[in-house]
Every structure is written in C-alpha cells, then in structure tokens.
Amino acid sequence: MTNPLIVLKDVCKTYPTASGVFTALDHINLELWTAEFVAIVGKSGSGKSTLMSVITGIDQVSSGEIFIGETVGEKVQVHRLTQSELSIWRGKNIGIIFQFFQLLPTLTIIENVMLPMDFCNAFPTRERHPRALALLTKLGIAEQADKLPSALSGGQQQRAAIARALANNPPILVADEPTGNLDSETADSIMQLFAQLVSEGKTVLMVTHERDYSHYFNRTIRLADGIIEPANLHPEGTVRSVQHA
C-alpha cells in the first residue's frame, strides 16, 4: 500500500480579531491520497478556504504539521518552508485554480500558461511555447492562445486557468470554487475536465458549494467551525475509483 500524498497532523489556524482569537481550523487531521478527487464543503466561514490555503502554503498554520509527498525522499514539511521556498515548491508541485480565474490581464492566454514555467524554470525555454499550446489544445482553447483573458468567456478563462495550473505538471491541483462563477453547462464541462485529470493520476482538491457534483468526488470532507465533521472523516476513504459523468 502506498503512502498518503498529503498529511495534515493536528493543524490549527487562528486569527486575531477585534473580538478575540478566531479559530478557522481546529486540530485538523487528514490524509489525502494520489489520484483522489476530494471535495471540501461547508458553510461560509467553516474554514474550507483556510484549509486549502494552508495545504497550498498560501497561508501558514498556527500549529500542527503538513507533509506533502508520497515517498520519504519526496516528502516536504510544508509548515517549515519559508515564503520564498514555498513559492518555488508550490510552483512545481501544486496547481491552483481560483473562482475568478486570476489570469494576468496583460498577458495573452498562452503567455499566462508559460509564466509558471518561466518562474520555476521547469522546462527549457524553447519547449515552453509548444508545451503551453499542447495544454491549451488539451483543454480545447488552443484557438484562443493569443488572445487576452478579457476576450474570453468565463468557461474559457477557467480552462486557461486550469492549463496554467498544469503548466509545470504538478501532482496536485487545488481549486477554490472553480465553478462558482460559471453557468451550469460550463461548470459541468469543467468538472469533467477535473475528473479526467484525476483519471490521469492528478490529485484534485476542490472547495465547492455545489451539491450536484458529489458524484464526481471520491471523498467529501465537510467542515463546520473549523472542524471536520466526524461523519465525513472516513466515508469513502478507501474508494480510489473515479466516477465519470
């Protein structure tokens, strides 16, 4: 049996506020496996986005440990990395997809996809353009490659954002409500795309409000007040197969 890809041990995240300390994550223990498609659900303020942020290293834990990597040699103690180390590690290992796409508005679609390769020096310079074009082709928006993001529809922009997230071929994709800003048809096609990526071996972690997509996920983690609800701790924890729509 392989090791879990992502391990969270006793992770807490608190914020100081005017009315006292707010606990966003309260002693979270979690294991995620390679090629899992995991949904993180919960009400607004339940801590789901914070959980995503600490896993990606965008935010730092207040206490606890986060390990990412399947083997001992690959394993990284995310909670111990500096901001600079985190950026480089994240660029190579995690692809992040935002609700509002967050494509850089002054770069064309293909340039947006090439940018992570440039920052992480992941591929030789001459290979970056063909690779970016291949990713865009895979996501069905190659003809939009030389357009600015503002010229694209929401669905196309999200596909471009996924292509960018895949630029450095990371094993993990983290998506924060990627369908929240899309119509249902487009959202569905995006979900299918994620399912395809999972079938190709990517681990996808998605924050979502949508209940209709539960059939796509291997596992659903439900958060409430910073705590994983017990009923959801191990529901289909051992299920590895992915359901395709």
Place this chain on the structure above:
Amino acid sequence: MLNTRWIKLLRDIETTPWRIAVMLLTIAAGVFGFALMLSSYALLNREVRSNYLATNPASATLEVDNIDANLLAGVRHFPGIALAQAGATINADIYSLTGENYPLKIFVIDDFNQLQINKVFADKGEWPPYGGSLLLERNSLAQLLEQTNTSIKIGDSLQIRWDDGRISSVILSGTVHAPAMPVPSMVNFAYASPDSLKYFGVNIPLTELKITVSNNAFDSNAIEQIASQLAAWLQTQGHKVTRIRIPPPGEHPHLKIMFAVLGVFLMFSGIALVLSAVLTATIIDGLMAQQVKQIGVMKTIGASGTQIAGLYLTFVFILSALATALAMPAGLSAGLALSKVVLANLNFELQSFALPHEVYIALIAAGVLLPLLMTTIPIIKATRASAQHALNNIGTSRQDYAATTFFSRLTCIDPSLKIALRNTFRRRGRLALILALLASAGAMFMSSLNLKKASQQHLIAAATERHYDLEISLSRAEDQQKIHTIIQAVEGVNFVEAWSSTTLGRHRADGLNIEKTYSDGGHGAIYLTAIPEGSSLLSIKMQHGFWLSDKNSNTNKNTNENGNNINENDTVVLNEQALDIFPHAKVGDQITLGAAGNSQSLRIVGIAAQKMTSGTAYVSTATYQKITGQDERYKNYRIVMKQHDDIYIKKVTKQIEAALTQHQLKVNYSLTETKLRHEIDAHFTLLIKAIFYIAILMGVVGTFGLASVLSTHITERTREFGIMRSIGASSFIIVRNIILESLFISLMSWMIAIALSLPLSIATSKFLGELIFDEAFPLAVSLMAQWVWLLIVVTGAILASLYPAKKAARITIRESFAM
C-alpha cells in the same frame, strides 16, 4: 525572445505610460539639475583658480614714495623675492559727446613686455600702447559702448579728463584682457605706460611695488614676513612705505562667495534629486499597489518574492539609467554654459572643458542608484508580502490608528467623507513620502521669499542707519567750504556734510600697517572713517559700549580704570566687521590703528552692530586728521535732500554733478541710496530666484506625486467605492471625497512646510548673511509666501485630484466587486 515575466512587465508598463513618463521626467529633471550644479561647481572651482593664478597675482603690494630702476633691481635681489614690478594707479574720467563722465582707473605699467605680476593679456589692437594712447580693459570698452551709446572703436580718440582738470584727446590703441580685475560696474579700467602719460603732461611717479615670494607663496604669514623685511630694507634705503597690502594668497576676491552660492545651489539641486527619487518611489509604490493581487497570483504559480522584486528593480534600473543617459549630457552642457557665463562675469575664460572623473561617477551613482535605492522600499514591501496577504488585499489596512478614532468622533462631517479622510492615514508610509515631497517644496518656496524679506528688511534697517540721500566722492580732496557752497547752492539740497575715509591696516609692532585689500583696491578693505562733530547722518546701534558723540555716556562712562576722563580724540568705535583685523578686541581695550603710513593708539569705546557695510573703525575728525595728516580738504560729501523719493534724488544728483563739473571738480562716484540698495540686492536676486524656481519645479513634481498617490488610493479602494455606490453614494459624493482627500493632504503639507521653512530660513539667512555681509540676517517670515504657497498647493491638489476623481466616479459596482 523575452521570458514571459519580462513580457508581463513590459505590458504593465504599456498600461501606465503617463506614470512611466512622469517617472522618467522626474528622474531626468533631478539628474539635470544636479549635473548642472555639480559640473559648474567642479569646472568653476578649477577654472577660477587656474585663471586667477595665471595672472600671477602679487603676493603683496607695497606703497613706496618713489620706485626707480635701481631700487627695483635691489628689490629683485632681496632674499625671498621671486619677482618684483613697479606700477602706479591714477584716477581720471572719460567724457562722452553727451557730456557725461565715466570714471576711469588707469594702471600704469613701466614695461608691458616685462609684465610678470598681475598680468594682463593683449586682446585686440596694439601691444604695448604707443605714445599718446592707452589700452582699455575689454569689458570696460563694452561697458562704455553701452553707456555712451556710441561706436567707439580701436584707433578712435577718447576725451580724458585728468586729475588736475585738464582734458586730453587720447587714442584707444587696443584692448587687453585683465583676468584679475572684476567686470567693471562703476569704474572703468585702462592701462598705460609712464611714457604714454608723459605725452599728455601727466608725470606720475611709480609708487606701487608688487612682489611675489619665492617660497610658501600661499602662506599669508610667510608673505607678511618677507614683505615686512623688504619694507624695513626700503626704509633703510631712505624710502617711506605707507601701506602694505597682502590679499588672501591665490584666492580670487569673489571665490569664497561664488563657491558658497554654488554650494547652496548644489545643496538644493541635491535635495531636488533626492525628492525626485522620492517621487519615483511614490509612483512605484502606486504601481505596486495595483499589482498586489497579481503578485499574489504569481506567487501561487511559483514566483518567488526575489524574482518579482528583481523584475521591478530591473525596470527602475533601466528607467533611471535611461533618464540619466538623457539628462546627464544636457545637464553637463547647461553646466558648461553656466560656467561660461559665470566666468565671463568674473572676466575669466574657460580653458578646458574636461571634468574630473569623480563628477561622472557621482552623477551616475546619483542618477541610477538613488532612485533604485528609494524604490527598493516599496518594491520589497510589496513583494515580501505572503501570497495569502496579497490575494486577500482589498487596499485598506485593518489596523486602527489614532486618526481613525479622531475622525470617527467628528460629528460635523458625513460618514462617507470620514472614510476618505481616514483612508488618508491608512498608508502612512506613502502619506509620509508625498508629504515630504510637497512640504519640502513649500519650505523651499517660503524660505526663498523669507530670505528675500530678511535681506530687504536688513537693507531697510541698514538704510535707517544712514540719514542721507547721496554720497559723492571727488577724485581728490577739496576745501570743504568751497564744496559746501557749490552743493548747497543746488536747488533741492537741504544739507551737506564732509566725510573722510581711508583704508585701514593691522598695525604691527615694527610700525608697519598690513591691509588685506585686493589689487583692485576695493575688495577685502577695512576702513578708517572720520565722523564730523555732531553729525546726525549716521546712527548705529551699539552692541557694546557707546558711540563717539554720546555726550551723556562720555560724561558718565568715558573714564579709564582710574576714573580719569579720557580724551574723546583718543577713542574709536569699531563695527563688528572690523573685528576681522582686531579679532579679540573689546570695549576698553587699547588698539593701534595704522593708516596712510602712520599709526595711533586708541581706546575702544564701543562695538557697533552695523548692517551691510565693510569693516570700519570710526574716529573723530581730529583723530582722523592726527592719524592721516589730512587737512581741511575732503573727498567725500554726504548730502540730504529736501525730498527723498528716487526721481527727486536722481534729478538733484545730476544737478550737483553738473555744478561740480562747472567748477572743474571731478566726481569719482556718486552713490544714491537707491543705487546702493540695488547693488546690495543684486547679490541676492539670482540666488533667491534660483531657489524660487527650484521650489516651483518641486511643487509641480509634488503635484504629479499627489496625483499618483490619489490614483493609487483609488485603485486600492475600488471595492470601497463599489460599496459606497451600492448604498447610494452619487458620483458627486465620490468626486467630492477624492478632491477633499487631496486638499486634506495638501493642507497637511502646507502646515508642515511652514514649520520646516522656519529652520531652513534661519539657516540660509544666517549662512548667506554671514557670508556676504558678515552678519546673519534675523529671521523674517513672509506671510505672503505662506498664502501664495497655500494657493499653489490648493490649486495643485484640485488639479491632481481631477483625473483620479473622474476615474473613481466611473467605477461600477460590478467592477469593484470583481476585484
């Protein structure tokens, strides 16, 4: 092919061309000003010294009764003497066809071909002047052409009126360049040989013995030692040495003032350069504020803070290098042009354009590294933030500042305005930058006008010490009764008083008097002045002791330690400037004054705080006569007129000059109060104007900065505008708030500028006052300057806020929430 990150940077630049242009222009303007002043400073420093030294200025000039060839040969063999030369100076007038007379000082040179000290150089026409001719200094010819509005040219005859009243027609055989002589303002300079003068029956003995020393040529003490030994030897040879002048060795008379003024310019241009870098930092800060979220996104896709900072720092480096490359040659050319103008005003010529390497290094360092250094702060600050912080940035800080609480308590303003005013303080670093920029400009503006007011007040105060309208100096001493009669007969003259004055030296124990006067006979001189008994034409504020004619004080205090009365004829009042040659003198001390070859021991009864005048020792007429041997004939007359306005004074002055000329009396100069004030004021005009323009330029830069800051605030607070719109705020409210925020910043800068202007005004008034007039100007505050600057910053604030306000008013609710 460029890497994608550079493409992103270039595209970002393309979206804000005006900001980039302002940054480029700002850095370029700062570098231009600094290059101009630094290159001028470096060029003039070298050229003034080398030009002056090229004339081989005399180490000392001894006034001897008569110098013949044998004596000169003896002097040349005297130990420690390198060169010796004999000469003389006579005063005459040039008459124009219109009847005007122009004072002329003729330097008599025994052998033009052997001229080795205080050299003059052939310019145009003959060299040396042939019999019956003279050479004019080239600037004097230019001045005469202007004054007489004629076309005098080489070969023409000039009508010269000699000291004895005779008029001769003298040929102008050529012009010379005399670099050691200042550009003439009242007196023209000419050069002639003794033989040439004999042609007109003018027999003048050579009385000026100019020497240079062979060792320690730049050591005043060493020069004084040789000069005193030479004087002692001359006395043993039966000659009388009446005066020894030792000017500061190797130093042009204007050098100190010129470099102090250039130093002030350099300092202000340096401040302007720093502030241009501050503005660049402010604009970059704004640019970074727009990029915060994108920086967060880039960090999530693998960019490190160092990579992103590297992008922007490289951009600033390229921008500042480009600005420096554009502005440096222009600044250096302007510096060269300014140097030429200054050198021309000093009667010098630029001998070499070459600048020291250090100037280029300093300019490149200042132009490239300074903006880079300043912008490092906002760039590092923006790129060091965590991805989380950057992604969640909504442009406002969560911190609660005192200002927030303060504005919350104000009940008289509406809530939306409170938000705007609070937001002013939320980016305190940025606020500090823009306040520094605007307040510095305001402080400089106010200081320039404060300095102007201080100098004018000082001039007025100085004028109140002088209770006369005109001072006339005749070419030679005349019977005062005769002159009184002539002048008093002129309609409009109320009162005439005869005054006497001569240069004063430090008296040595061996009986010699050493003066610090330069070869032009004016600069550096300290005077001995006789106060006519009961004169009311001069009233000086006493700093210590009492005035010569203070009878009450005499009765009560003018006693020595034993309580015995002191004879008024044995007393002297020194003004503060005269303490230059009596550095430790105080009331009650006994000092020995040396003038006209004689000396007298006198008791100091007072130290006067006199404004804008040369160092002077005031004595009674009897004491003056005792020291100088002068009889009842006087050269100088001070005149009070019946009316005191400029037009009247000018009219009566002309009538007085005409009356004196009618009686064959030659006026050396006539100085009205207006002319005196103009001459003194001219020292400041250029300086004040320069500071004024730098301040205005900085004000413009500050306005751009303010516009940039406001644009940044608007970008950061887009969401806030959306919220305001969603709860009913109209475009008017948004525009009003932006304009009021801008006005609020400008008003704060105005108040800080007033506070900053006070120490700056004190420092500049002290520095320049002491430098030019040996006395610090007291602080003068120009309220007009404060109000004018308020008007400027308020106008600037409104202009700066118009575009950002318009931009803010156009933000839709949808756009604001899409951020």
